[in-house]
Amino acid sequence: MIRYSLKCADDHGFESWFQSSEAFDGLLKARKVSCPVCGSAQVEKVLMAPAVQPSRAAKPVADTARPLATPSSKIEEALLTLRRQVQENSEYVGMGFVNEARRIHNGEAPERAIYGEAKVEEARRLIEDGVPVAPLPFMPQRKVN
Structure with missing residues (x-):
């Protein structure tokens, strides 16, 4: 797996994981990589620092959640x-x-608000079966890394 820092034509920055650099190139060429903010498929890699693993002797760093990006527009x-x-x-x-x-x-689990991930075909089947779902206009934070 490889992580790339990316940006769209509107300069929205985001990150995503790919199986390999070849997989990224193929998805990019097929216009299957899109900006999670605006949906643009005009995406390019940007310079990023390499991920370096600390030595075994290094003290663990406190686990802090990555803050959400600072918005640059009303959208x-x-x-x-x-x-x-x-x-x-x-x-x-x-x-x-x-x-x-x-x-x-179906009443088999407590009623509550949930969100997660589904393949398009699975989501379509949920809708066809009357299950109230809606796509979110962003990737879950756990997946953005």
């Missing part, structure tokens, strides 16, 4: 506000989203 500010509200008021269930959404809909 980015609105998206960051939405992200904060979702994260503060919902439970992240990751790739278990489809199963948990169905369980909640």
Whole structure:
């Protein structure tokens, strides 16, 4: 796996993981890499510092959550506000989203706000089955790294 720092044509910066540099190149050429802020597929890599592992003798650093980016427009500010509200008021269930959404809909799990990840086909099936879901206009914070 390889992590790239990226930016879109509107200068929105973001990061994403790829299986390899060849996989990134193929996805970029197929216009499958897009900005999580504006959706632009005009994306390019930007200079980034390498990830260096500390020595075994090094003292562990306190685990601090990566702060959300500073908004540079009203749209980015609105998206960051939405992200904060979702994260503060919902439970992240990751790739278990489809199963948990169905369980909640069927009364097999407690009613609560959740968010997570689903493949497009799975989300479409949830909607067709009457499960109330909606796509979020951002990647979960755990996936942005």
